[in-house]
Amino acid sequence: MAGGRLVSMKDVARHAEVSVGTVSNVLNRPEIVSPDRRDRVEAAIAELGYVRNDAARQLKLGQSRTVGAIVLDSGNPFYSQLVGGIEAAAEDSQLMVIAGSTGHREQRERLYLSLFEEQRVRGILLASTGGTGPLVEAIRGRGTPVVLVESDPDERGSSVSVDDIAGGEIAVQHLASLGRRRIGVVAARQDLRQVADRLRGARRAAETAGIELEVLDAEDLTVLAGRTVGEAVVARPRAERPDAVFCVNDLLAVGMLQAFAFRHQVAVPEEIALVGYDDIAFARSTVVPLTSVSQPSELMGRTALALLEEQIARPEAAPRHVSFAPELVERESTTG
Structure with a gap:
């Protein structure tokens, strides 16, 4: 700062006893400036505390x-x-x-x-x-x-x-290959392209396997929303529960796991197998490590x-x- 204001290139040039153009060259093309002048400009910059206004420079050049x-x-x-x-x-x-x-x-x-x-x-x-x-x-x-x-x-x-259609398809194919026949899909925000495609792929795999999916609507794509759906599943008689669940993201699946683990009411995967989507970092460290469809x-x-x-x-x-x-x-x- 110079007298309470921002230091300008003119201040640096005056202090170093060079032109403003020389200061600009030191900042942008130092190789074309003589060592003596470059040293004087760099010393002035350090002494005065000059900070270049890169935003203004980029706006001028059109290169943010x-x-x-x-x-x-x-x-x-x-x-x-x-x-x-x-x-x-x-x-x-x-x-x-x-x-x-x-x-x-x-x-x-x-x-x-x-x-x-x-x-x-x-x-x-x-x-x-x-x-x-x-x-x-x-x-x-x-x-x-x-x-x-x-x-x-x-x-x-x-x-x-x-390819989220393929992602939903491989999730349900996996569950069907394990012999699961009552498969639920937990989903929210079906207006989002990603969710709609994952559901479309899940339905395609279920149709191929001769399975009718049950869509379990969640209020949001969050852990808490997944836990709420999981609690509703736990509240059902055992014979009316799905034997597998595919969640359209891992946060929903984590919430389901929390609901199932509470008081050990549902054993995963023995009673209900569970698949998430995204393979987020902590999917492998949940109370039961989570099978998930991975996106890079x-x-x-x-x-x-x-x-x-x-x-x-x-x-x-x-x-x-x-x-x-x-x-x-x-x-x-x-x-x-």
């Missing part, structure tokens, strides 16, 4: 180093791992990530999209609620690239996703940022759509 990431629920470890992958890739490229969580609310998603565009971010990585398509197109049209994550691909931008969350984050950088480098190129195949990770909640 900040990426906006919008996810559905930061409380879900899957999205934490996804953002972790974005941040790791961003660090490799010397970029900064600003992340926002919509809580599955379209209004909040619209707010983040608008704010990120106003901040002139480099681009936006979006896990969408599904209702902001026209706004996304408008933002793209004004020059900010948007890569969709966990969403249906569109023609205007790149995307990264997992960190890899998805890294890939999303790579696709964004491709769009920036070659805006005329056709969008790319990367879809990962899910994998079943078997643990004690089904294999005993």
Whole structure:
């Protein structure tokens, strides 16, 4: 600070007895400045405490180093791992990530999209609620690239996703292969593409196996909502309970496990086998380690940022759509 105000490049130039252009060259192209002048400028910067205004510089150049990431629920470890992958890739490229969580609310998603565009971010990585398509197109049209994550691909931008239909299918196929015939599916927010696709795959596998699924509606995609559904299952007579349950995410499955474990009312997997989805980090450390359909969350984050950088480098190129195949990770909640 100089006299209570921010130190400017002019202050540094005056202190070092050089031109403002020389200070700029030291900051941006030091190799073209003589060692003597470079040393004087660097000493002035250190003495005065000068901090470059990178935001203004980037705005002037039209080359922001900040990426906006919008996810559905930061409380879900899957999205934490996804953002972790974005941040790791961003660090490799010397970029900064600003992340926002919509809580599955379209209004909040619209707010983040608008704010990120106003901040002139480099681009936006979006896990969408599904209702902001026209706004996304408008933002793209004004020059900010948007890569969709966990969403249906569109023609205007790149995307990264997992084949959730296949994921739901392999979950129920696994349970049917164990001889389970009364299979329930715990789901919430069926308006979300991911949930709808997982249900579609589950129904396809059940039809192939000659099994009729029971859909158990949850209030939300949370541990507490899963526990509530689990308590309702425990309250049924034993003969009326499902002998297997597929939950459309791991948080619901953890809540089911909690309800089953309370007072040891239901043995997992002996009485009810249980499969989750996402394979979040603590799926392997639950009271009964959880069988889950795995999504490569960190890899998805890294890939999303790579696709964004491709769009920036070659805006005329056709969008790319990367879809990962899910994998079943078997643990004690089904294999005993």
